[in-house]
Amino acid sequence: MTRTARLTVVTVLASCAAVYLLAAPSRTEGGIRLGAAVVVIVAACAVQLVWIVPGLARFRGPWAVALQGGLAYASVLASGTSVGLLGFVAGSLLLVSAWPAAIAVAGTAAVIEAGRSAGAAGTVDATITMVLTGLLVYGLVRLADRAADTAAARLPLTVAAVERERLRIAAELNEGLGRGLETIIEGSRRALDRPAEIGAVLEVARRSLADARTAAAAFRGLSLAPEAAAARALLAAAGIEAEIRTGHAEPLGPGGALLATVLREAVTDVVRQGTAARCVIETAEADGTVRLRVANDGEPTAARGADGLAEAAARVEAAGGAFATGLGPDGWFAVEAAAAAGDRPVNVPDRAAYWLSVTVLAAVLAGFCAKGLLQLEPGPGALAAATAVLPLVAALRLHRTGGAFRPRVWTLILTVQALLTFVPLLWFGAGWLGVPGFFAGTLLVVLPGRAGTPLVAAVLAGVAVAGGALSPDPARLVNYVISTLVTALVVYGLVRLARLVSDLQDAGAGLARAATVEERLRAARDLHDLLGHSLAAILLKCELARRLAVPDPDRARAELAEVVEMAGRARADLRTATGGDDPETSLDEEARSARSVLAAAGAEVVLDLGHGDLPAPASAVLGTVLREAVTNILRHSAARHCAIATVRREDGTVLLTVENDGLDPRAPRTPPGAGIGNLTTRLASFGGTLTARADGHGRFRLEATVTLDAGASPEAPAARISVSA
Template sequence: MAGAVPGARSARWVVGVVLASFAGVYVLAAPSRTEGPVQAGAAIVLVLAVLLAQFVRVVPRWRTRRALTWSLPAQAAAAYTGVVAFGTSAGILGFVLGSLLLAGARPAAACVLASAALAGAPYGGTRADVTITCLLTGLVVYGLVRLADRADDVAAARLPLTVAAVERERLRIAAELDEGLGDGLRAVSAGSRRALDRPAEIADVLAVARRSLNRARTAAADLRSMSLAPEVAAARALLEAADVRAEVREGHREPLGPAGALLATVLREAVTDVVRAGSARTCLIATSERDGVVGLRVVNDGVRTAERGADGLEEAAERVRAAGGAFSAGLGEDGRFAVEAAVAAGERPVSLPDRTAYRLSLALLAAVLAGFSVKGLLAVPWGPLWPAAAAGLAVISAVQLLWAGRGRPRWWPPVLAVLSFAPVAVFGKAWVGVAGFLAGTFLVGLPAWAAVPLVAASMAAVGLAARTLGLGTAAVVNHVISTLVTGLVVYGLVRLARLVRDLRAAGEELARAATVQERLRAARDLHDLLGHSLAAILLKCELARRLAGADPGRARKELAEVVDMAEQARGDLRAATGGDAELALDAEAASARSVLTAAGVEVETVLGHPDLDARTSAVLGTVLREAVTNVLRHSAATRSTIATGQDGGAVWLVVENDGLDPEAPRTAPGAGIGNLTTRLAAAGGTLSARADGKGCFRLEARIG
């Protein structure tokens, strides 16, 4: 199939090999069932025609409406001609039976099965044997093709499933944010309009704006913390900045949801304590997930007493325990201090379970095992040994199903080998065919370099056993080839089911990753876009409140700007829940100058950038917003410079301010710098943020 992923393509190869091996049995039997090379050749051609018609349903690009229309009648004609005119075993009608089952024609399939029973079996066989062979062949054909189709469907559905998962997450985020932040922004806009004529209401607008800003920051933190991986990365960066060698071992799946938020809190507190103590040289951060429980372990070598290490972790411990989780902190036998927390993962934000294909595979394998067991029991004379034979075949079938379905203990292949060959001395030719299941076990459970020689050895052992029992050459060849075919059937059913399972898991993982990215994107937009807008609104409202008595005209002007900002913030909210914001660097530079001037910061702007495309302008505008927000929140700046320009093929933006306290202790970096680094990297750019040690802070972004 064009564009099919490797797993889906390999599924078609597995089906082709198994079906070709089925047909090979009839090809090799043709010389012994016909008189003369001409008739043998004609029988072989008919068998190949049956196989070719079957491949029309196996190879997707052959599966046109016209081909499907003629393939089934042609296959039936070739199969029945071979049986009636050239003595081909009626078991080949199983291909026709399988095609009819795939076409949904069950009544016609029942008629084919009945005709196989009526055709009988030459060479000492029984009608029951031929009927079972036909039925098993049909079921295997049906099952293999259906499983291969399922592999194609799963591979093709991965992108739509991923898009759907992202869309669900986007709608969920939009509903949550609009209920709180959307209402708040509408209240700010309406309140600011009323306050234009009633300055006393500015205080109410201030309160709403302050609550909205807190909600935006909390929502951004919650969205970010529900995915533990970004928190682990931030913790690692903080440790390395403090000269602590960090080792990270991630063993959980994202996204986590509320469990991630809880464990992120524990991680932040634990790592903050490590940095605050300042005595650690190494720190291990490990996550795990088992049986629906997500675990976090933070181990460092800088704490000397358990009491000192647990100091400051009480609140995090209470939150974990309140959620039904487990928390512990103490010194280990190696003298290192360990913080451990475990929380139930709960319902996954992305869960796409699908066990249909695997159940179909195991059901078909059970039917094949039952069919072969019945065929073997038909050859065992009724008597005292018959119950023993039935019990032995039941044990082999059960072990084979357990091997395929739940696990593969190393002792099972030797047990199956003994059960496959030892009873031959008692039951004779009735037991020779059992070795096929052993071949399937080797193919399913061992690498090719080990499986192929063992399968060849099994086939040789079957041939030797058949010859020892006095069977003729044709029967010996039939048993040897049947061993391979049975092994390939077992391998094909289990292998295809695992392919579907793996493809499904890959699709689920892709959807999870996309959901995490969507959640982080929303968190970045809330922090970078809406956070700036709300901070600017809060500043303008505060300024208007102070000016209301002294300069009413100026106060109304500031409130008018608040109305515009609130509308812009609502656009930012829509962007945070649905896509990129429509920002422009020039407009953001003008807004930044207005906001900083209102805050009492002297601003110098030197804009020398060329005409920018929309994406570059939006990214640099976002960087400028975050830089201005940092000036307002994290500094006591009196002067700031905003400059842009072009250097070769790169466009740059520099924002400097003098509000950094060189004596202030080093603190953990906020989310803003990380968000901006991610945005710029996606646009092919870089970000640097550094202090000069004299109270000035410089942020530079370059794209190109």
């Protein structure tokens, strides 16, 4: 985009310079003088490139301005070139913040033109042209610089947004979970001598585990995207066609967690009813409010559809949001909820560059209006009518300068502007031929190239026809056409640059928001996968130590010693969740920990590790998978036997299997939790696959693979997930 911005600047300024080149033959006599004048004009305008081309930046400064000024004044004084050429010098002076000198150049231009022109109108017209050229040079170059700065700032903006989010996450987690872990460590050490006093530590461990799960859900809930993806997967597994229409920006504030809960419960209800064939999930955002709508075609009555959603409705309404259910005219049942978006961690960037372009464009339009009034022939009411119509034309050009193309609105605007552009020619004559350039510029801005270019050509042809009918002078006819084209390019260039800068700002903010969402989801994954497992294991060990305190104090002390060690690892997990270094997790360590934890829960564990030496990243990700699998066994099953096995295949993959016998075949099917999705995300960096399924006889088997030569890469293919029950 920055290259496009600078190319736009060069095109517009080159078209301005072309006006002076085309006028040179009529102002300079003699072939040698004409050739010299052309060379000097080209050189004076070419100096402007040092402020446009980044590779020439080292030549910027007073010497470049002095060279350009010498060439421009030589051309104006020696060859009779229009004083408008001095606008390039004035623009360069503005770029180096020498505005008093720029004003002085404008004064000299007025003096020079006064000595040439027969009347004051000609002097004022030429001076206005010079000032407009200076404003164009300054405005266009500054906009191009702003586009480059905005593009360069996207990465720092993203990094800064992530760092701010990490600090916020760290402040939240260290305050509660950090203190809880310290209490667990200190209490467990004290209880080594008095195991019966482990009860206080047990309560802290239980509370810390609940806090970790709540924080993970909150971080995940602040973004609707993961919940929408989970909803799509759940609906697809139930054979329901899902359509998701996203109309909000992420990350959301606290209201996002509320809407995520509503989405989860609404979709779960659709699956539970089992009568829908299609489900549409829509989000929208306006005026600080995010709205969610979940509609399906399977509910026969509004009352039946609302069953099971009372709790979600109460939570939304208690938070000041809105909740409604009902059948629509199409017979679809809809759940609608709205909540405040809240404070955003990434603010919308300032629009200074856009308003700079609007200001410069307004100044240019005002200047052209003034020039048009000066060129009108005096007549009854002519000046008054033109004074009323010209500002209206300019206002139409400024209207919705940065807006998107809307056919109905712009059709009306273009129709009105076309009428105001050509109809007044019948009264104002040749003096009105400077106005069609505004209309041509509007066409370039609003319409796509394939439609706008032919229409601009038609406008130029219309100017040529009107000019030929109003003036027999070929030179003036050429000047009318060229001036129309230059005005169109000026309008297009200013608006195009403003939109480029605006697009870059929005893109930068979008990247920062996406990175912030990803950071929250990363924290949620780490809390769930790493810290959640550690705290669950600590809780289990503390409970076991409490039960063994009286009958087997030595065994209780051994369990407490493991609690101290686990709490130390949990502190490392907390640093990871708050943006610290990655945990030093390995598959072998997790396998030993899994055997210990499952044995403490009364399960017999069989380990068969045949993976050999693994690269650290692959070992870490499989260790995380094993940790999550063990956590799920502890939370969701009553396993008595568990088999953990790994094997290195000949195709360069490693397979991890975890199988247990604790699944109740009579239990209702539930949607996959966050853990499965988290593991899928982690395995995606290694071209991995994840399969979790029940065999219908009380056994549950999880399989995960990683490709050893894939490496952790954001370009790696997404992991495939298969979940069945």
